[in-house]
Amino acid sequence: MPLESTGSDADITPGSDAPLINRELIFGLILLAPILFLAMGPMLGLSIDAWLDTRTNRVLQLLFTSILIITCGHSIFSRGMKSLFSGHLNMFTLITIGVTAAYIFSATATLFPSFFPKEFHDPRTSLVHSFFDACAVIIVLVLIGQMLENLARVKTGSELRSLLSLAPTTARLVSEHEEKDVPLHDIHPGDHLRVRPGETIPVDGTVTEGTSFVDESFITGEPSPIMKKTNDEVVAGTRNGRGSFILIAEKTGSETLLARIITLVRTAQRSRATVQKMADTVAGVFIPIVLSIALATFIGWLLLGSHPSLPYAIVSSVSVLVIACPCAIGLATPMSIIVGIGRAAREGVLFKDAKSLETLGRSKRLMIDKTGTITAGCPTVTDIVLLGNQTEQEVLSFAAAIELKSEHPIATAICQASHKHNLKPLQKADSFLATAGNGVEGTVGGKSVGLGNEAFLKKQQVPSKELADFQKAAKPFRASGKTITGVVIDHRIAGLLAITDPVKPGAQSAIRQLKHLGLTVTMLTGDHSDSATVIARSVGIDHYKASLTPQEKHRFVTESHARGEQPIMVGDGVNDAPALAAATVGIAMGTGSDVAIETADVTLIRGDIQLLPHAIELSRTTLLNIRQNLFLAFFYNVIGIPLAAGILVPVLGSGWQVTPIFAAGAMSLSSVLVITNALRLRTATICSSTNQLTL
Structure with a gap:
């Protein structure tokens, strides 16, 4: 719910109450029209008094306002009452107290005018001043504010919804006898699935039959489709081109890359930033402070205000309650966070x-x-230097055998080099041991084999002369930026592999x-x-x-x-x-x-290093946006509350009296302003080549 976002658990996505708010707003606008016509018609020169006496006019205002409060203000008042009983005060607490006070005063003045001293009666109409129009306008403006916030929230979640829309609901299961469409939740690892032209790939898997071009732009950022053939990996959420292929499912459901991205984005958007703790602390004490200011305003005007002082006291205290907006403070940080994280996900x-x-x-x-x-992380073996009695094929074969169990990029390069030379794979290594950052070792065909860097070779206790020869042979390759891996067979250096990674x-x-x-x-x-x-x-x-x-x-x-x-x-x-x-x-x-x-x-x-400065600038831009939102929220309340209390009236006159209607409009617009500022993050210019942030 938008306006009670004063705590850490404030929901920052469109609420399920949006349809209810829209219905209440439509009905509220219909009821507001006759209330404003009756209350403000004479001020606009309309001769209502010619066919409707002033008392009947006031009773009709009471009737329409009562209906509006009961039907359209139900969600507002129910939340306000819950907050009072639970002790978790929020925006609705202030609205409920303010509107209730104004309504009770107006209803009493209409039904029992004799309760009030003569000085409270208008000499022209003999009626006591009422605030029915203010009550009605406050409720309608609050509903308008909620509607605008919900519309803004829809935009903040657009990136996440675009990711969710990538996931299909069914998949084409291929069995021995038939192909059929089945719900995606019935697909398991090992199932064979057909992907037809134009379809979205439903799971992470490997192509087993057929070829096609696949649009992987949401992951790779590459706009051109990528060719997929047998043994190529495909990812859920990417879109197939004109070809058809069969894949074997490897990761399904919540295990797919797409699902993990969605989960990560959703979790991140719901998390709290450190700066939000300060905002939450302020919001937690804000309501009691506002209630105290409203009470002090009421007493101050009642004791020191112009005669009759009670209407002034009611107007000012209600305006204080209505204009105060803790929701703007509560929304300042989470709205920027959700938009910033959403944009970041969209950009990789x-x-x-x-x-x-x-x-x-x-x-x-x-x-x-x-x-x-x-x-690039795609190394290739460029040179093989022999330093022992083995042949080039033997060195490469032993190296590939020991690296078969490793997932390091260099291991992949060595295995690919072996395959390129059409070498038959030796038996897999026994007693395989990987030393992170140094090398790997094991037993291949009864021989002790090790591969690694210079520090690894020293631990293998190879002869010092062989180590010196290795260092001499490696020097020219290192001078060109290549990585050197030594091959040790039975504790003797057999050779080195020069590997380049662009x-x-x-x-x-x-x-x-x-x-x-x-x-x-x-x-x-x-x-x-x-x-x-x-x-x-x-x-x-x-x-x-x-x-x-x-x-x-x-x-x-x-x-x-x-x-x-x-x-x-x-x-x-x-x-x-x-x-x-x-x-x-x-x-x-x-x-x-x-x-x-x-x-x-x-x-x-996407593994794109150019995203690194972009991510840092996006973080800085989001922090700047949070500071802007907090400034807007605090500045609004620091200026608005004293004005509503009537601090300028004794100096500048009654023209500076803030009415409850104006206060309600300002309150609604304040939170909308914060959300609108947060939404600017979606299109903010990130100047990665300079130190400039443009919002």
Whole structure:
């Protein structure tokens, strides 16, 4: 419900009460017309008194207003009463008290005018002043405000709904004897599904038969369809082109990438930012303060106001109750968060929670992994240098056999090189052991085999002369930025593999933008310092640390924490998981391992490094929007409440008396203003190449 968003659990999505509010508003507008006609007709020069006496006029106002309150104000008053009985005071508390006070006074003045002293009676009509028009207008304006907020909320959830719309409800199940459409919830891993031309792929899986082009733009950002053939992976929510193919389901339901993205976005949008705690604290004491101010206003005008003072006291105190808007304070942060996270998801950045979105923009220190983050993560073996008695085919075959059980990108490159050379696979390794950040070892065909970096070779206790020969052979390759992996067979160095991993096309631009944003960028890598130097210089990184183990990366991040630097860590592999977890904000490349993505606070689902400065600027823009909203909310209440109390009337005259009708309009517009400002985030210009934020 829009107007009671003063607590941490405020719903920031369109409520199920929207149809009720719309019906109440339509009926309220119909009833408001005769009330305003009767109350304000004479002021507009309409000769109502010629055919309707003033007392009957007032009774009709009472009748229409009573019907409007009962029918159209039901949702407002029921929430107001619940808040009073529960002690959780909110916007409806103030509206209920204010409208009730004005209505009771007006009804009493209409039905029992003799209760009031003569000085309260209008000499022209002999009637006591009433506020029926104010009561009616307040209720209608509140309903209009709720309707506008609901419309705005529909826009804030558009990104999430667009993701939900990608998921089909049925799938074409292929069995031995037939094909049939079945509900998606009946599909399980291992089922074979046919995807026909133009259909949306229902599950994550692998193509087993057929070819087609698939639109994966919502994940990859690539507008051109991508060809899919046998053994290629496909993702739920992507759209098939003109071809037809059969896939085997691997991840279904909540396990698909699309479902995980939707869950992550929904959870993040409901989370609370640190800055919201301050707003919640203020909102929690706001209502009692407003009630106290309204009571003080009533007493002050009653004792010190112009004669007759009671109408002035009622007008001012009701205006204070109605103009106060804690909902604007309560909405200021969550509305910006939901719009910011929604836009980020639309553009390929997934925030785990609101705190991550808030913190990312504040950090000035960024640490970034090399492989798969700065480089493409698609390494290839370019050279094989023999340092022992084995042949090139033997070295590559043993290397591929030991790497079959590894998921590291370098392992994939070695296995692909073996396949490219048409080498028959040796038996799989026994006693396989992977040392994160160093290498792998095991037994292949009775021989002890190990692959790894220079630190790994030293632990294998190879002869010092062989290690020196390895270092000499590796030097020219490292000078060109290649990664070197040594192959050890029975504790003797058999050779080395030179592996290249090209720098991502946008890496240099991304690093330049990060520097423009004022961040100090440091590359952390397990690779040799010679290779690291080449890569760092090619993309414009001035600071780097090489030959690091995962534990050393973790320690480097924690030391930065201890210096109060709020470090950001960016990585994509299992090796990066400890550092990602230790960072103030961990950012994982979506093309990386599940462990890294699960550990991270932010995921770049396309693995595009150019999204990194964009995500940081979006975070800063969202923080700026939150500050703007909080300023608008506090400024409105700080100015509006004293004006409603009549603080300027003694100095500037009765023309500065804020009426309940004006107060109701201002109250409704204040929360709409906050939401509208938050919605500007959806189209705010993110100037990634400069340090400028444009809202």
